[in-house]
Amino acid sequence: MGGLVAIVLGGTALVASAVAAGLAWRLRAVTAAARLERETRAGEVLAAADRRAEEIAARAEAEAVRRLEAAEAQARAAVAEGERLRAAAQAAAEAGRSALRERRAEAEGRESRLAERERRLDADMRGLAVQRREQVDRERELAGREAELDRLAGERRAVLERVAGLTAEEARAELVGEISNQAKREAALAVREIEKEARREGDVRARKIITLAIQRLAAEQTAESVVSVLHLPNDDMKGRIIGREGRNIRAFETVTGVNLIIDDTPEAVLLSCFDPVRREVGRLTLETLVLDGRIHPQRIEEVYERSKSEIDRLCVGAGEDALVEVGITDMHPELVALLGQLRYRTSYGQNVLKHLVESAHLAGMMASELGLDPLLLRRCALLHDIGKALTHEVEGSHALIGAEIARRYGENDDVVHAIEAHHNEVEVRTVEAVLTQAADAISGSRPGARRESLEAYVERLERLERIAAAHDGVEKVFAMQAGREVRVMVRPEVVDDVQAQVIARDVAKRIEDELTYPGQIRITVVRESRASEYAR
Numbered sequence: 001m002g003g004l005v006a007i008v009l010g011g012t013a014l015v016a017s018a019v020a021a022g023l024a025w026r027l028r029a030v031t032a033a034a035r036l037e038r039e040t041r042a043g044e045v046l047a048a049a050d051r052r053a054e055e056i057a058a059r060a061e062a063e064a065v066r067r068l069e070a071a072e073a074q075a076r077a078a079v080a081e082g083e084r085l086r087a088a089a090q091a092a093a094e095a096g097r098s099a100l101r102e103r104r105a106e107a108e109g110r111e112s113r114l115a116e117r118e119r120r121l122d123a124d125m126r127g128l129a130v131q132r133r134e135q136v137d138r139e140r141e142l143a144g145r146e147a148e149l150d151r152l153a154g155e156r157r158a159v160l161e162r163v164a165g166l167t168a169e170e171a172r173a174e175l176v177g178e179i180s181n182q183a184k185r186e187a188a189l190a191v192r193e194i195e196k197e198a199r200r201e202g203d204v205r206a207r208k209i210i211t212l213a214i215q216r217l218a219a220e221q222t223a224e225s226v227v228s229v230l231h232l233p234n235d236d237m238k239g240r241i242i243g244r245e246g247r248n249i250r251a252f253e254t255v256t257g258v259n260l261i262i263d264d265t266p267e268a269v270l271l272s273c274f275d276p277v278r279r280e281v282g283r284l285t286l287e288t289l290v291l292d293g294r295i296h297p298q299r300i301e302e303v304y305e306r307s308k309s310e311i312d313r314l315c316v317g318a319g320e321d322a323l324v325e326v327g328i329t330d331m332h333p334e335l336v337a338l339l340g341q342l343r344y345r346t347s348y349g350q351n352v353l354k355h356l357v358e359s360a361h362l363a364g365m366m367a368s369e370l371g372l373d374p375l376l377l378r379r380c381a382l383l384h385d386i387g388k389a390l391t392h393e394v395e396g397s398h399a400l401i402g403a404e405i406a407r408r409y410g411e412n413d414d415v416v417h418a419i420e421a422h423h424n425e426v427e428v429r430t431v432e433a434v435l436t437q438a439a440d441a442i443s444g445s446r447p448g449a450r451r452e453s454l455e456a457y458v459e460r461l462e463r464l465e466r467i468a469a470a471h472d473g474v475e476k477v478f479a480m481q482a483g484r485e486v487r488v489m490v491r492p493e494v495v496d497d498v499q500a501q502v503i504a505r506d507v508a509k510r511i512e513d514e515l516t517y518p519g520q521i522r523i524t525v526v527r528e529s530r531a532s533e534y535a536r
Helices: 002-164 170-215 236-242 244-256 276-292 297-326 334-345 352-370 374-383 399-407 413-420 430-445 453-471 497-514
Strands: 227-231 259-261 268-272 476-478 485-490 522-529
Touching: 002 259, 170 430, 227 276, 236 485, 244 259, 244 268, 244 276, 244 297, 259 522, 268 276, 268 374, 276 430, 297 334, 297 352, 334 352, 334 399, 352 374, 352 430, 374 413, 399 413, 413 430, 453 476, 453 485, 453 497, 485 497, 497 522
Parallel strands: 485 522
Antiparallel strands: 227 268, 259 268, 476 485
């Protein structure tokens, strides 16, 4: 038992020693491995440090090279700048030396000029001294001559007094009287010549002003009549307008006051009335009825009331358009409405509203030429025929009626006077009234403004040609430009140049005495000589 324990204990000891030896060996192996690992890591660290050192050295060398190159570039730039500054300083020094040389030369020239001027002044002073001495001598000589002339004049006066039997005072008075009479006569002649020249200038200026006003005006006139034509879609509409036993046409004429003429004219009816506004209301009423197709007395009354309101609106619009066209902004509404009614009124075929607008433009242009107020003149001319809108309702002249209307609605006295005096029914007192008359006459008498009947027109042209053809030596006569010019062809072997002038004057005189015409007529006598030969 004890031996077994000993064996076990010995085995245990042996095992323990073996374990201890194994542990020691393992410890040594671990220690060696750790040492080897540390040595390996140290080598790697040393290698990395070497590489880092090499990189730092390379960067330091590159940075040193870069800074060296930058320093060299700055040095070169500093050298170049120094050279440039040195060159600029040398150029400035050279410019300063040049300016100094120029100033020195200029100063030398100025000194030479001053010296020359001093020499000239000295010479002039010497010359003036000589002239002063000569002048003193001439004054002495003139004083002697003057004394001699006084003595001779006294002797001459004494001789004249003895010869004429008059004293010097009497002779002077007689001479003054004669000169005074002669001066008065010359002054009277001068005054007469100035008056003639003023008349000539006035005529020329008046013609120029009127001509310029006419040339600057471009107006369009529409010829109208007292009859309106309404076109129908077909002839069957005429029966519907007439109605059963004529009740529709009677109702239409009763309501509108317009005569309706239905004849054989295809697809058309005529409306006749002396009042243009009433005629236009009737035309619009009938046109609306035809378009609607329903025509009976009650419908006629309804459409008539609407048409009347529409025409009133159109009249106001036409009046406002006329005011805008002539540049007038303030006017009583009643005057505007009356002005618009003249849109449907004609005078000798000339539309009255367009005539008023044209006259307003003419008056304004003439006022501008004369230095007057163009707006006032345009107002006078625009309203001068306003009375024609009421001549069918009010008795009297349209000029006086228009003046009363203008006065009633607040127009100033100059406008009222221009209206009442434009036909000389009231004595003209202002230049505005005169220019209103002139504008009215120009607008009414210009070619194409107003028309006359065909028979009267043809008769007047034939009469013009007969008057001109009645003279000896006249070969042909032509009335031209709507009777505004008569051209007379004479035989050159019978009529000479002087006789041609006589014929023109005689024809003009006979036309003035025997005919009535607007404006003026030009007579042109043509005397033409021709010579022909043949070359063989």
